[in-house]
Amino acid sequence: xxxxxxxxxxxxxxxxxxxxxxxxxxxxxxxxxxxxxxxxxxxxxxxxxxxxxxxxxxxxxxxxxxxxxxxxxxxxxxxxxxxxxxxxxxxxxxxxxxxxxxxxxxxxxxxxxxxxxxxxxxxxxxxxxxxxxxxxxxxxxxxxxxxxxxxxxxxxxxxxxxxxxxxxxxxxxxxxxxxxxxxxxxxxxxxxxxxxxxxxxxxxxxxxxxxxxxxxxxxxxxxxxxxxxxxxxxxxxxxxxxxxxxxxxxxxxxxxxxxxxxxxxxxxxxxxxxxxxxxxxxxxxxxxxxxxxxxxxxxxxxxxxxxxxxxxxxxxxxxxxxxxxxxxxxxxxxxxxxxxxxxxxxxxxxxxxxxxxxxxxxxxxxxxxxxxxxxxxxxxxxxxxxxxxxxxxxxxxxxxxxxxxxxxxxxxxxxxxxxxxxxxxxxxxxxxxxxxxxxxxxxxxxxxxxxxxxxxxxxxxxxxxxxxxxxxxxxxxxxxxxxxxxxxxxxxxxxxxxxxxxxxxxxxxxxxxxxxxxxxxxxxxx
Numbered sequence: 001x002x003x004x005x006x007x008x009x010x011x012x013x014x015x016x017x018x019x020x021x022x023x024x025x026x027x028x029x030x031x032x033x034x035x036x037x038x039x040x041x042x043x044x045x046x047x048x049x050x051x052x053x054x055x056x057x058x059x060x061x062x063x064x065x066x067x068x069x070x071x072x073x074x075x076x077x078x079x080x081x082x083x084x085x086x087x088x089x090x091x092x093x094x095x096x097x098x099x100x101x102x103x104x105x106x107x108x109x110x111x112x113x114x115x116x117x118x119x120x121x122x123x124x125x126x127x128x129x130x131x132x133x134x135x136x137x138x139x140x141x142x143x144x145x146x147x148x149x150x151x152x153x154x155x156x157x158x159x160x161x162x163x164x165x166x167x168x169x170x171x172x173x174x175x176x177x178x179x180x181x182x183x184x185x186x187x188x189x190x191x192x193x194x195x196x197x198x199x200x201x202x203x204x205x206x207x208x209x210x211x212x213x214x215x216x217x218x219x220x221x222x223x224x225x226x227x228x229x230x231x232x233x234x235x236x237x238x239x240x241x242x243x244x245x246x247x248x249x250x251x252x253x254x255x256x257x258x259x260x261x262x263x264x265x266x267x268x269x270x271x272x273x274x275x276x277x278x279x280x281x282x283x284x285x286x287x288x289x290x291x292x293x294x295x296x297x298x299x300x301x302x303x304x305x306x307x308x309x310x311x312x313x314x315x316x317x318x319x320x321x322x323x324x325x326x327x328x329x330x331x332x333x334x335x336x337x338x339x340x341x342x343x344x345x346x347x348x349x350x351x352x353x354x355x356x357x358x359x360x361x362x363x364x365x366x367x368x369x370x371x372x373x374x375x376x377x378x379x380x381x382x383x384x385x386x387x388x389x390x391x392x393x394x395x396x397x398x399x400x401x402x403x404x405x406x407x408x409x410x411x412x413x414x415x416x417x418x419x420x421x422x423x424x425x426x427x428x429x430x431x432x433x434x435x436x437x438x439x440x441x442x443x444x445x446x447x448x449x450x451x452x453x454x455x456x457x458x459x460x461x462x463x464x465x466x467x468x469x470x471x472x473x474x475x476x477x478x479x480x481x482x483x484x485x486x487x488x489x490x491x492x493x494x495x496x497x498x499x500x501x502x503x504x505x506x507x508x509x510x511x512x513x514x515x516x517x518x519x520x521x522x523x524x525x526x
Contacts, residue, residue, distance in 0.1 A: 004030045017042055018377065018395055018420060020313070020331055020356060021292060028052055109511035112495035114178035114483045118211065119185045123485065123493045125516050126189045128175030174205055178231045178483070182238065185211035186276070190229035190242050193220065204229040204244055206274060219279035221272060223251020229272075231298040231361075233306075235340060239282065240274040243298035243308050246286055254286045269295040269310055269334075271343055285343035287336065289317025295336075297361040301404060302368055305346065306338035309359035309372050312350055319348040330355040333374055335362070335402055349407040353378025356395065361425045361483075365463075366432055369410060370402045373426035373436045376414045383412035387421075387445060397421040397438055399461055413465035417445025421457070425483040429490060433468070434461040437494050439480035440472060451503060452476040456496055456515075458484065458523050471523040475503025479515070490521030 004010040004026045013019045014027055014037040021043050028038045028048060035052050038044060112127035174193020181187055187209040203220035204227040210216060221227060225247030233241045245267045246253045253270050268286035275282055287293065295310040311331040312319050319334045336348035351357065356377035363371045376383045377395035387396050396414035403410055415421065419441035426436045440457045443449040447457050447470045456479045460468035473479060477499035484494045498515045501507040504525060505515050518526040 007031060010034055014038055014041060016420075018356060018375070018422075019043060021048070024048060109497070110514040111497035111512060112482065112514040112516060113176060113191075114189075115485050115493050115495040115516070116179045116181045116187075117485050117487055117493065118181050119183070123516070123518075124179050124181060124187055124189075125493075125495045125514070126176035126179040126191075127495070127514050128191075176207075177229065177244075180232050180234055182234050182276070186216070187211065187213075188232055188234065188240055188276075190232040190244075192226070192228035192244075203227050204242065204246075204270075204272075206232075206240065206242060206279060208240075208276065208279070217279050221252045221281070221284070222246065223248025223253065225249070227251075227253070227270070230294070230296050231308075233298050233300045234276075235273075235300055235304055238276045239340075240276050241298055241300065241306055241340075242272045242274060243295035243310075244270055245294035246270045252281060253284050266290065267292045267294055269293045269308070269312075269336075271295065271298070271306060271308060271338060273340070273343065283343050285338075287318045287345070287348070288312065289314025289320065291315070292331075293317070293319070293334070296359060296374075297372075299362045299364050299370075301337070301364050301370075304340045306340055307335065307362055307364065307370055307404075308338060309333070309335045309362040309374075311356075311358035318345060319350045330377065331358055333357045333359040333372070333398075333400075335359060335370065335372060335407065337404065337407070347407045351382040351400070351409065352376075353381025353384065355379075357381070357383065357398070359398075359400075360423060360438075363426050363428045363434075364404075365401070365428045365434075366430060368404050370404050371426055371428055371434055372398075372400050372402065373423035373438075374398050375420075375422040376412075382409055383414060386414055387416050387418055387442075394418065394420050395422065397423045397436070397440070397457075397459075399423065399426065399434060399436055399465065401463075401465070411465045413461065413467075415446040415459065415467065415470070416440060417442025417447065419443070419450075421445070421447065423459075424481065427484055427486045427492075429486055430488070432463045434463070435459070435484060435486050435492060436461065437481040437484035437496075439496075446470060448472045450474075452478055452500060454478040454480050456481040456494070456498075456517075458492065458494060458519065460523065469523060473504045473517065473525070474498060475500025475505065477501065477508070478512075479503070479505065481517075491526070492519040492521070492523070493517070494519060 010027045010031045014034050024038050112125040115125045176189045176191040179189045189207045193205045203222035205220050207218040208216040227246045229242040229244040231243045268288040270286050272284040273282040291313040293312045295308045297309045299307045312334045332350040332352035334350045337346040359372040359374040361373050375395045376398040396416040400412040401410040421440045423436040423438040437458045439454045440447045440450050441454050455472040455474040457472050459470040479498045481494040481496040494517050497512040498505045499512045
């Protein structure tokens with residue numbers, strides 16, 4: 001466990017984008033001078049921001065420090081007022097950077113967090129915009145002075161706007177983390193936000209729209225704390241399965257196991273089964289132990305069981321940490337197979353070593369095996385990072401295949417170089433090939449050298465964990481992919497953000513621009 005009473009150790013940790021939420025809470029308590037940097041860290045969470053604001057050290061609603069690079073789970077952004085964006089693009093497009101008028105101004109940024117293919121051969125990308133002023137104006141074909149909470153834009157082959165819908169009203173703010181498209185073309189986007197009925201700091205939200213972007217319904221779920229849905233899938237009967245986390249001990253989800261210690265470090269992972277017709281809850285369950293637990297990805301197996309992945313810092317409860325990590329402060333990756341009927345656990349296991357390991361995404365292979373992708377920060381345990389050198393400062397990108405019946409590890413492979421590398425999303429093709437997307441900060445190792453702080457990366461991996469190919473994308477700024485979807489012909493759509501003014505993507509105009517890239521089956525830009 002790191003000694004954050006030492007200023008040098010704390011300073012090194014706060015600039016490391018993989019530093020956990022629990023470690024950030026310790027740094028904020030022990031090093032008041034570093035609270036602006038903590039507030040700007042991608043893994044900061046709402047309760048910690050509120051606690052720091054009560055201390056009067058900084059105006060947390062307007063952090064003094066510039067944000068460090070986003071890492072790991074897409075949800076980890078400072079809880080500021082954000083506007084959700086839905087974008088539809090046809091596959092015939094080659095490369096699209098979303099640059100609404102306000103997002104193109106200095107100090108503004110936008111990103112895509114999730115993508116799904118449409119029944120008509122297009123792609124739905126979801127994400128958010130924000131600004132240093134925390135005043136969000138989503139303005140794709142909308143009035144520059146109107147804050148529209150959810151805007152959907154269809155791009156034609158030349159990138160022109162096809163349609164725009166302001167769906168949720170001016171009193172809704174938030175971000176979309178994930179999206180899926182049902183067999184009938186219905187669009188289902190999830191994330192977090194504040195609506196008129198929100199009781200706490202922000203609720204998990206679900207927005208269901210028709211294929212033309214017109215709203216069917218939108219609902220918020222939660223209690224007096226903070227909730228977020230980070231991933232979504234659809235059962236064969238149409239039931240919406242949303243996974244994420246909760247800070248609340250009341251409201252729609254069962255009371256959390258995690259302790260509310262003033263810094264709010266205790267969270268529970270959560271899954272909700274939702275009626276697609278009206279958004280009513282069929283059931284909702286919280287999972288975890290006495291520390292921080294969360295789900296980052298969800299998928300549906302062939303037998304309609306729910307497969308959820310994420311990470312845990314608990315040493316007790318539903319998924320106790322691995323033996324190697326029981327005396328450390330790191331996270332373990334976690335996978336749980338959940339019964340569709342009532343949310344009960346069939347089995348749940350934690351995987352990892354003495355440092356931080358996590359699963360960001362999960363997919364089901366044609367043979368039924370479960371494929372998880374994420375980050376391995378340990379040099380021991382279930383999936384040792386081959387490039388780790390005795391500290392939790394760097395990590396390797398991770399792919400693991402797990403037996404769906406027992407939870408036993410079939411194989412695990414790590415990829416990367418001497419800096420931090422991570423997979424944020426995974427998909428599996430019809431022939432069992434694994435496609436993973438994320439980012440690399442390494443200039444050596446398995447991926448082509450990063451040209452900036454981070455490069456977006458996509459890899460193809462064989463069924464035994466061997467690397468078929470790897471490609472990086474970006475320029476001299478920070479670039480990363482947050483999600484990837486694979487079409488039946490093997491072509492891919494990847495989404496994320498870019499801060500580069502050169503390289504593979506068109507030059508950004510804000511701090512970052514959302515990026516949507518169409519790729520061939522071998523990873524080349526179309």
